[in-house]
Amino acid sequence: GAGVSQSPSNKVTEKGKDVELRCDPISGHTALYWYRQSLGQGLEFLIYFQGNSAPDKSGLPSDRFSAERTGGSVSTLTIQRTQQEDSAVYLCASSVGAGYGYTFGSGTRLTVV
C-alpha cells in the first residue's frame, strides 16, 4: 500500500480482556517494528520483524505481549489480560532495511478501563 496502515485507530477495552492490534506495512518493506508511546513519553521499542521472523523481541514488556507476522506482510500485536498500564499509543513502522529510517503508521490508541 501507499503507507503503513494500522487498525483499529482507537480501542477501548476492559481490564483483563485480550486485544489484537493490526499493522499493514508498505509493500516490499521487509523490516517491521512495533513501538509503544505512553503519555508524555518517548517511543519504547517492542519488537522487530525481518520477514516473518522476529530476531529482536527484547522490548516486549511481559509474556502477556506477543506478535506475529505472516506472509512477510501483515503483523498482529496481541496483548493478553490487559492492564491499565498497557494504555498507550501503539505505533507500527516499516522499512526497506537498516539505516533507511522508518515510515510510521498513525498508531492505535489503546485505553484500558
Next chain:
Amino acid sequence: AQSVTQPDIHITVSEGASLELRCNYSYGATPYLFWYVQSPGQGLQLLLKYFSGDTLVQGIKGFEAEFKRSQSSFNLRKPSVHWSDAAEYFCAVGGSSNTGKLIFGQGTTLQVKP
C-alpha cells in the same frame, strides 16, 4: 549503552524566529541519525536523516541538522519558524550493524507564539 538525550522538553519561540532543537546521542558504532516530527493526533514523519558524508543535511519543511561527531550531537535548526511547525520533535539513532532498531529521545515539544 545506546541512548539519545533531548535536553529541552518544551521550547517556545515566536513565529519568524530561528529555532534550534538539541540532540545528543551515545552510540558505540558509526551512527545513523534521524529527526522525526509528530503533529497532534498524527503519526511520526521523517524530517531528515544522516548516514555519512556531508555533516549538514537538509530535510523537508525547511529544516536542517548538523552532525558533530566530536560533540555527539545532531541538532535540528530552522531559520524562520512558522505556526504550523508547532509539534513534537524526536531525535533517533541507529546503525547499519544492527537490526535497524532506532533508539528515540524523549521528544521536544515546540510551541510557536504568534
